[in-house]
Amino acid sequence: MAAAPAPVALIAVFVNVLVIDLNNFGHYPTIGLGYLVAALRSEGIMTSVLSPLALGVAFNDREPRPTWTNRLENRIYHSTRPTLVAGRRMLTRMRVAWATRTRRRIVREASRLVAGVDVVLVSSYLEHRDVCGAIGRSAQAQGVPMIVGGQAFTDPAIAAQWLELPGLAVLVGAESEPFVAELVKTTIEGGDLSAFPGAWLPDGRRGPAPVPLTSLDEIPFPDYDDFPWNRYERPIIPMLAARxxxxxxxxxxxxxxxxxxxxxxxxxAAAVLQEMEHQAERYQTSRFLFVDLKLNGDLDLWRGLHDGIPTRIPDAQWAGAVHVDGRTDNGLGLDDLRAARCAGLVRLTTGVESGSAAVLQRMHKGTDLDRTAGFLERAKSAGISVRVTLITGYPEEGADDLEATVGFVRSHRDRMDRVQVNRFAMQIGTEVHRDLIRNGSAFPDIRSYQDDPLVGVVRLRSDTGRASSWRRAHRALLTEVDAINERPLSPCARAFEGYI
Structure with missing residues (x-):
């Protein structure tokens, strides 16, 4: 059974690591950083955390209530009219400029703290490359090596864009909890970093391909001690029941x-429940957000949670994501949902993505609209708030497909408490990207494309969404969504508003 994080062995008594968190979620600690900090401290390495929220850097609201300003911004963001593309680019530049200004505080504070450490470890999304460069320059000037890690650095083309960062000792795209302490020690000693899984070195060498961890219960529980709990409006503990x-x-x-x-x-399930007990006592909150891609992937785990939570954390409130897949028993029957609600589950999110069966088939989504409709009805009956996501502009989506999505949302609007509409963006390395490379003729709407590994997306010139009938349907969809999102959430679900 997994143990709480505690120093057990001294790799190097005098090693001091600064961990910089650039993922400013605002509502709760970053779970990946919590795992790394626990792994480092369990080996006796002195570790401090720099969090943007602790410096007063504003965070992005993930579920803003509709106002005339964000309605306008949303229309511009989703518009396919050529005349509004320039407006969308201007909004993007404004966001980047604002983010750059606020991130200067992080760079200044990092530069001050670097002087007292042996290694800087930065957790980064692709949007943070410039910030990492600024931190790296400061670290390099003070003779401190920088390690950068991120989920997207498993792709060679993406990783290659980061290898010229000043001060970079190694870029890592792997589940590094088992070896991060040894990686830090080897970096300080100037040893061979190409021996570590998922490592990319500035001189072109790379480590062995990382193998997914299977012994997840042996990893120390995440350590969130250094995160600014006093700044969280409603403290919530992030959890991960499966990867x-x-x-x-x-x-x-x-x-x-x-x-x-x-x-x-x-x-x-027993290990997850033990972690929930430990973290609830340590951080004095019984609210949990499961950041799993789907909580009902393993039914023994899913049922073990909703059966075990009431006796282990009686006052727990929790939220997470599920997939309404095609299994005969997918764990989302009325009995399961009622049991989960009795165990404190107040909010779920699920990817509907489209109301068109043809689009869902092209997505390989593995869902059926009738089953999804049944789930929405059962969740409402069980008293669970449901948020859904939609994707518009998927390759070859026609006006009739989008009208079907409008119809689905309209028919089930009373069973959805929040709806997030996302404009399709093709990510490098995804199945649809590989299909486009293999058989471009299967995508007649796409006139041309170009990979942009700097941000991990494929830039498309596409006719999808250009027809006036598609645009009318899209406006109707946004109007329906705004009407849903204007409604207040139930009091119990409100604790997780903006967190998913």
């Missing part, structure tokens, strides 16, 4: 390509 996805074949999904998303690996 990867049991479905794992959605054509558009890049999550299954990420360092911790490859292969489905559930934990034992």
């Amino acid at each position: 990867g996805c049991s479905h794992g074949v959605c054509a558009f999904c890049s999550d299954v390509l990420a360092a911790n998303g490859r292969g489905f690996r559930p934990r034992r």
